[in-house]
Amino acid sequence: MQILASYNIKGGVGKTATSVNLAFQGAHEGARTLIWDLDPQGAATFYFRVRPKIKGGSRALLKGRHDLADLIKATDHENLDLLPSDFSYRTMDLLLDDTKKPNERLKLLLSPLAGEYDYVFLDCPPGLTLLSESIFEAANVLVVPVIPTSLSLRTLKQLVEFRRKKQLRNFKMLVFFPMTNP
Amino acid sequence: MERTQLNGRLMILKRPHFQIPSLTEAQALLERVKEQFPLSELPSQLWEYVYYDTFDSRLYKNQQLLRQETRTDVGDESWLCWLSLTGNRVLQRGRSPVQESVIQQLPSIPLRPLLEPILHPRALLSLFKIAVQQEWLVWKNKDDKTVLRVMLESTQLFRENYLEDLQHRLIILPFRGYPKPSQQIIRFCREESLEELNEDLFQIVCSKLELKPGSYQPKPKLKLSPLGRTDQALRAILGESTKVMDLNHQGTIEAPDTEFLHDFRVACRRARSALNQLKGVFPPEQIQGFRDDFAWLSDRTGPTRDLDVYLLDFNSYQTQLPEEQQADLEAFRELLLTENAKEQKLLAKDLQSKRFQKFRSTWEQFLKDETPSTTPGGAAEVRKTASKRLLRSYHRCLAEGKAIDEDSPDEALHDLRKSCKKLRYLLEFFESLWSTKEFQGILKPLKALQEDLGQFNDCSVQQESLKNFGDMLAKQQPVPAQTLVAMGMLVSTLNQRQAEARQRFQGSFSGFASTRTQNRFNLLFQQPTVAEELN
Numbered sequence: 001m002q003i004l005a006s007y008n009i010k011g012g013v014g015k016t017a018t019s020v021n022l023a024f025q026g027a028h029e030g031a032r033t034l035i036w037d038l039d040p041q042g043a044a045t046f047y048f049r050v051r052p053k054i055k056g057g058s059r060a061l062l063k064g065r066h067d068l069a070d071l072i073k074a075t076d077h078e079n080l081d082l083l084p085s086d087f088s089y090r091t092m093d094l095l096l097d098d099t100k101k102p103n104e105r106l107k108l109l110l111s112p113l114a115g116e117y118d119y120v121f122l123d124c125p126p127g128l129t130l131l132s133e134s135i136f137e138a139a140n141v142l143v144v145p146v147i148p149t150s151l152s153l154r155t156l157k158q159l160v161e162f163r164r165k166k167q168l169r170n171f172k173m174l175v176f177f178p179m180t181n182p
Numbered sequence: 183m184e185r186t187q188l189n190g191r192l193m194i195l196k197r198p199h200f201q202i203p204s205l206t207e208a209q210a211l212l213e214r215v216k217e218q219f220p221l222s223e224l225p226s227q228l229w230e231y232v233y234y235d236t237f238d239s240r241l242y243k244n245q246q247l248l249r250q251e252t253r254t255d256v257g258d259e260s261w262l263c264w265l266s267l268t269g270n271r272v273l274q275r276g277r278s279p280v281q282e283s284v285i286q287q288l289p290s291i292p293l294r295p296l297l298e299p300i301l302h303p304r305a306l307l308s309l310f311k312i313a314v315q316q317e318w319l320v321w322k323n324k325d326d327k328t329v330l331r332v333m334l335e336s337t338q339l340f341r342e343n344y345l346e347d348l349q350h351r352l353i354i355l356p357f358r359g360y361p362k363p364s365q366q367i368i369r370f371c372r373e374e375s376l377e378e379l380n381e382d383l384f385q386i387v388c389s390k391l392e393l394k395p396g397s398y399q400p401k402p403k404l405k406l407s408p409l410g411r412t413d414q415a416l417r418a419i420l421g422e423s424t425k426v427m428d429l430n431h432q433g434t435i436e437a438p439d440t441e442f443l444h445d446f447r448v449a450c451r452r453a454r455s456a457l458n459q460l461k462g463v464f465p466p467e468q469i470q471g472f473r474d475d476f477a478w479l480s481d482r483t484g485p486t487r488d489l490d491v492y493l494l495d496f497n498s499y500q501t502q503l504p505e506e507q508q509a510d511l512e513a514f515r516e517l518l519l520t521e522n523a524k525e526q527k528l529l530a531k532d533l534q535s536k537r538f539q540k541f542r543s544t545w546e547q548f549l550k551d552e553t554p555s556t557t558p559g560g561a562a563e564v565r566k567t568a569s570k571r572l573l574r575s576y577h578r579c580l581a582e583g584k585a586i587d588e589d590s591p592d593e594a595l596h597d598l599r600k601s602c603k604k605l606r607y608l609l610e611f612f613e614s615l616w617s618t619k620e621f622q623g624i625l626k627p628l629k630a631l632q633e634d635l636g637q638f639n640d641c642s643v644q645q646e647s648l649k650n651f652g653d654m655l656a657k658q659q660p661v662p663a664q665t666l667v668a669m670g671m672l673v674s675t676l677n678q679r680q681a682e683a684r685q686r687f688q689g690s691f692s693g694f695a696s697t698r699t700q701n702r703f704n705l706l707f708q709q710p711t712v713a714e715e716l717n
Binding site for chain 2: 030048049050051071072073074076081
């Protein structure tokens with residue numbers, strides 16, 4: 001199971017469009033695919049017409065009260081499932097801070113799904129937070145959409161610098177321009 | 183929602199299937215379903231499914247199926263689905279080339295890395311084709327989100343000149359996270375007294391076509407009667423080997439993979455060995471012609487099989503060389519491929535020749551002839567004959583092995599290898615006359631010895647052949663000097679391995695010749711005959 005996070009510190013760069021389209025393409029080619037909408041805005045969840053709600057919210061999720069598999073919803077597309085967003089994700093950082101080894105939390109939660117999916121796409125919220133660090137730990141690939149603006153490039157530099165300082169070598173970084181025609 | 187556990191972890195939704203007796207009833211049912219539930223229709227679809235497996239049903243034995251699904255009403259959409267046998271769950275699904283020939287050439291298909299460990303070295307063969315018509319209904323909730331799909335599937339089997347109706351079934355496709363709609367439809371189907379199907383389409387077609395996947399046995403287990411006559415037993419042994427030959431005859435001619443020839447050749451060798459070792463069971467004039475025929479077949483199948491083995495082992499030859507020299511062997515691979523194609527053509531011709539047809543028909547007459555043999559050997563009680571032959575064969579192996587020392591020529595080990603092979607065949611022929619447990623004790627040391635002798639022989643034969651191939655290459659055309667150097671290096675590696683096998687020989691032979699094994703042989707085969715026991 002490959003975990004690909006669509007991530008950027010900056011918002012509005014096309015993270016959701018990236019994860020939704022890549023996940024759809026993977027599923028369409030026959031790969032068993034899951035999207036986890038980690039953004040409390042719930043845009044990916046909205047795309048698939050699923051209600052942005054999970055049983056027990058972030059707290060129950062992070063405490064492991066529910067099996068992650070029980071929260072998954074099928075989308076209208078074959079091979080493509082969704083773990084919906086929930087408004088309580090906005091406090092995910094605070095809750096993570098309260099758990100043991102917060103950086104490993106996401107990886108741990110996803111591990112039981114290893115035999116079930118070929119790809120998991122994480123649609124991440126913007127920011128560089130404790131949740132982001134948990135994402136970095138879980139991901140095999142960080143897909144980073146960057147738009148050609150000085151602010152977007154600035155956050156890319158911040159990310160590269162953060163990765164270097166923290167010596168995060170477990171994931172590849174794929175940086176690309178979305179919203180452009182090749 | 184009902185979930186099924188697969189491979190310990192994989193959680194996949196079960197898709198209940200309900201049988202509907204006829205198309206009219208199916209259509210009426212669809213109308214009733216639409217009246218009761220908020221289901222809307224989607225355009226119907228036409229597909230063709232082709233099922234694949236190897237000749238020896240490797241996927242089926244692994245509880246799996248491979249099915250190519252091709253859309254036939256619009257476009258050229260085609261999928262290759264790797265399914266679990268029970269319940270038809272999809273293990274992997276990948277876009278597929280449409281042409282059947284491409285599927286059969288495993289290297290070109292996307293699922294190759296997953297399938298190859300199961301299939302190698304066998305080829306995929308198409309088993310049968312079915313036409314599928316799908317009528318789709320979809321249930322959407324108030325957010326316009328699909329929460330259930332229902333499919334009416336009508337299937338027809340492709341026969342030679344017509345399509346045969348198979349069945350109509352309603353398939354419920356639940357959506358993960360939305361259990362209620364599927365529960366309601368399932369309840370409805372049960373109230374309608376529809377029969378829930380456990381048998382998959384694959385099994386239904388297999389029984390229609392009288393296919394018995396997984397039943398092929400390259401070494402059939404014979405059940406001989408201990409009190410029976412030896413001539414009857416020998417006919418049964420020969421008959422079983424002949425069945426295997428027949429099953430592999432066409433495949434050996436067409437050669438989609440190397441194993442048809444392998445199994446054909448082994449079956450011939452077993453029959454030949456039985457005829458030669460059980461002398462005196464039939465009058466010599468009755469079977470001499472067949473002995474010659476089997477010798478001819480052994481001779482004719484040898485060259486292609488040898489070349490097959492080289493090609494199958496080619497990658498391991500390459501890895502025996504330093505990495506930078508591995509590519510130097512490519513010219514040798516080319517030569518093997520050319521020679522293999524030539525030999526295969528000759529073999530195919532031989533197996534369709536008048537000589538082969540004549541042999542096959544006279545042999546059939548001999549096997550079917552129930553006239554008792556006129557010789558005393560034919561009338562003898564089979565367990566008595568078997569005991570005598572097995573003991574004699576074992577003692578011969580013992581004598582040959584004991585005579586081998588450090589100075590013995592390689593030929594002495596080759597001779598012992600042949601004698602051990604004969605003993606192994608005899609044990610396999612007569613296994614059913616004794617209990618399995620008793621047999622395992624004597625088979626184990628024999629197998630260990632055969633393993634070392636086999637390696638010794640392979641290394642020796644391969645060195646000789648490599649030298650010959652080297653000469654052929656040198657004569658044929660300007661050949662890169664590096665290829666001949668690489669082949670030379672291979673010869674010395676094989677020489678080394680041959681020496682190692684020879685060193686191991688004393689160890690494995692001492693197990694075979696131990697007092698314990700000798701006692702086991704003597705105890706087992708010096709028993710009184712069944713008739714004597716009854717008295």
